[in-house]
Amino acid sequence: MGKPKAIVDRNICLACGGCISVCPQDALSMFGGRALVTEEKCISCAICIRICPIGAISGRYAANEI
Amino acid sequence: MKYDVVIVGAGPAGTVTARFAAESGAKVLIIERRQEIGVPVLCGEGVSRKIDEWGMLEGKRWIACNMEGARIFSPDGTMVKLSAEMAGNETGYVVYRDIFDQELARQAAKAGAKIVMNTNAIDLLREKDKIIGVKAKQYDDEIEIEADIVVGTDGVESKIGQWAGIDTRLDPKDLETCCQYTLTNIDCKEAYCDFYLGNKIAPGGYIWVFPKGKDVANVGIGVLGNLSEAGMPKKLLDQFIANNPRLKNGNPIRFLAGAVPVANPVETVKDNIILVGDSARQVDPITGGGLTHCLEAGKIAGETIGMAIEQQQFDKETLSSYETGWKEAFGKKLKRNYMVKEIFLDFDDKTLNMLADSLKDIKFDEISTFALVKALVLKHPTLLMKLRPLMKISSEA
Ligand SMILES: Cc1cc2nc3c(=O)[nH]c(=O)nc-3n(C[C@H](O)[C@H](O)[C@H](O)COP(=O)(O)OP(=O)(O)OC[C@H]3O[C@@H](n4cnc5c(N)ncnc54)[C@H](O)[C@@H]3O)c2cc1C
Ligand code: SF4
């Protein structure tokens, strides 16, 4: 089983852009006023999770890995 | 439709660039993905009175409060007071950033720039290797906008830079991760911007209290990315407010999250590309202030664009007079302050307390390096060792 991918809780995110600026894979972008992870690009480094000032990002296993 | 310039992002960097480009004859389009310029506000809203000299904003509606100066509190509560002139980029006015941004946008429009909202840039438009505009999403439609120059003023995310092959990705140690309440029902009768330092208060950053009126203030925190954890800034800020007699009865009327690049600036021009403001990392690495640089650099960028359009030359060499210009204006300061930031990070709370204790009685409107050193050596001789790298930097700059 792989590592968990990042997922943004759209109810918490306040669109500061911090996670987007630190992602080494360009896997995050702003979409509809909230950050969004492109799962295929995410390498599970968890940098964005640590960066979010309000704890809006967590790790989640891809659907086919549960 | 083809433009001379398409500017991505209608923050201060974008609208000031647009204004000066339009004034020098360019046909300018600004695209902005938000539905209202300046909203939501993602800022502490402190800015130096230096902006008065530039005369880019009309009227006074964007000013919330006039500041007399700044007070810096060390971990043990020792206070150092600075006059507004000494306190650098973020003290002078506390502004309403939404009105501030909208006033700058109005000036851009008055100069002839066109603004479209709800339009999100999703990629650069290329012809072979040449950048010829941007692709954007407007509601559900994908549109193509052609232009000779693309300006990335898209803030901390800096996707335009990334797409153009400029390495704008931030190392966590070069990002302050922030959040802020606007608290009402607190006492701010004294017009001072307050800064609270300490490795337990805000690791690698600080907590700020910027008054917006007699009973309302922006109370925020920045923590350095590599020292932070998920949600840590909010937790530390909540804790600070709960334990602070002046703030604990405050009621929030706004909450925001924010991200401030405290990095070395990146390459800011390429063929057909210019970056300005946060996207170019033109932020003071010590204070995290970026507004004055957006205005200064935006003007230079706009004028450079005017010159490029006149010559019909859009290559890196032509556009690099922008890079030379902003580096002359504040490049040295950014470089120096980046080094100072690194030195400061090594200071433990004890050192910060000693520093504050040495500085607390100095009148900072008549400061000289000599007076500073004298004060430090007299009170805490051991500080001299720790400060040696700092003095080296200031003597070189
Ligand atoms: C919490 C916090 C406190 C701060 N406090 C201060 C302070 O007290 N004083 C100070 O001087 N500075 C402060 N700053 C820094 C200051 O806010 C920035 O330097 C300033 O906003 C940078 O302006 P900008 O125009 O470069 O970018 P922004 O103001 O971030 O504007 C970028 C714009 O681009 C738009 N955009 C982004 N991507 C796209 C896209 N793909 N397509 C279309 N539009 C796009 C965004 O919606 C936004 O409107 C603070 C920052 C934060 C986060
Ligand atoms: S860092 Fe957190 S609040 Fe900021 S955009 Fe990313 S998920 Fe949203």
Ligand code: SF4
């Ligand atoms: S976990 Fe790493 S790769 Fe995945 S989105 Fe977050 S920062 Fe990017």
